[in-house]
Amino acid sequence: MTTFNSLIIGGVISILPFVANSAELEAVLLGEFSNNSIDVTQMKPMAVLDLLTQNSQQDLTFTFQEMSMTRGWMEMPKLENACMYNKVKTPAREEMGYFSQYPITLYPPLRLIVRSEDAKHYSTDFDISSIQASQQMRYALAKNRSYGVLDAQIANKKQLLFFRDGPNSVEKLLEMLSLNRIDGFIEYADTVNAYISEHRVGYEIKSIPIKGVSKPSPGYMVCSKTDYGLQLINAIDKAMSQASFQQALISIHQEFASVEDKSLLGDELIMIFEHSN
Structure with missing residues (x-):
């Protein structure tokens, strides 16, 4: 027990x-x-x-x-x-x-979580290595969390990413996404959908496949x-x-x-x- x-x-x-x-x-x-x-x-x-x-x-x-x-x-x-x-x-x-x-x-494989209306900007998948400062896109992750095979790519782009510290990362990152403070964050789609369903969040998201991530984590x-x-x-x-x-x-x-x-x-x-x- x-x-x-x-x-x-x-x-x-x-x-x-x-x-x-x-x-x-x-x-x-x-x-x-x-x-x-x-x-x-x-x-x-x-x-x-x-x-x-x-x-x-x-x-x-x-x-x-x-x-x-x-x-x-x-x-x-x-x-x-x-x-x-x-x-x-x-x-x-x-x-x-x-x-x-x-x-x-x-x-299931990690996904980029974005606002539903922004999914049209991603024709196929999301490539972390292609992030450039000129894009002015704000992508977020949880601080001091390992993202497995993505860790090396994240380290190479850390100056262009936002890392959020503290508890309730899914809740807080969803809130930032809804307020247009970020353009997306990396998370398991099922975890985000479970949170939205449990807390009855009236907010539509889409999950975008991430290049190089195809196997369960x-x-x-x-x-x-x-x-x-x-x-x-x-x-x-x-x-x-x-x-x-x-x-x-x-x-x-x-x-x-x-x-x-x-x-x-x-x-x-x-x-x-x-x-x-």
Whole structure:
């Protein structure tokens, strides 16, 4: 089960003592939380965490500590038992924490989100490398977030991009788009559509394919690079290797995805699980 029992004292994170029983493992999950999402993930994350505890061979529990994604990466090395959810795996990040063997989330390819009336300006796809100052187009991203295969292109154009820091990135970037403060932002279309549907936002957007991005994007669990963090990630890996967990995770992804993406996500997850088993 998931429980809330972490504290903040004087601005410093204080984690309650571990239970003495060595079979029990407690992970402190760092991130931005709402009723239906963790960070940018709206793919039933709380249900997935419950699946992990149900399929774990140990007494695995999760507590939660609210903070921005940026601060999460700063705080995780300071904690013995911290974990984060739905993180892109990069060599630099693997120096900071232990990543799960399997992805905890799989999203359709990233898209450029634009106002519906502006979609006509993009005949085929959006090429980040073609952005020029003379275009006077304002494109935004979330600060300190990895965009996978796009990271190198983003780094080359960072002077021409706007990076927004802080929580609720989808909400804030949508608001900026509606107010004509930006011309587009990079995000998963299903995440944006889920937010619009849940919050009944009366605003029409279009998603534009991005050049060089054709495969689903995996997000992993990552835990502190400590002995305890290794125990946590090993327990998570064992839970995710169970057929019951894998079948349920595939169902959650297919339920969340749009019609055109259901088979894409399901087939990719099946391939990942079969290749690793």
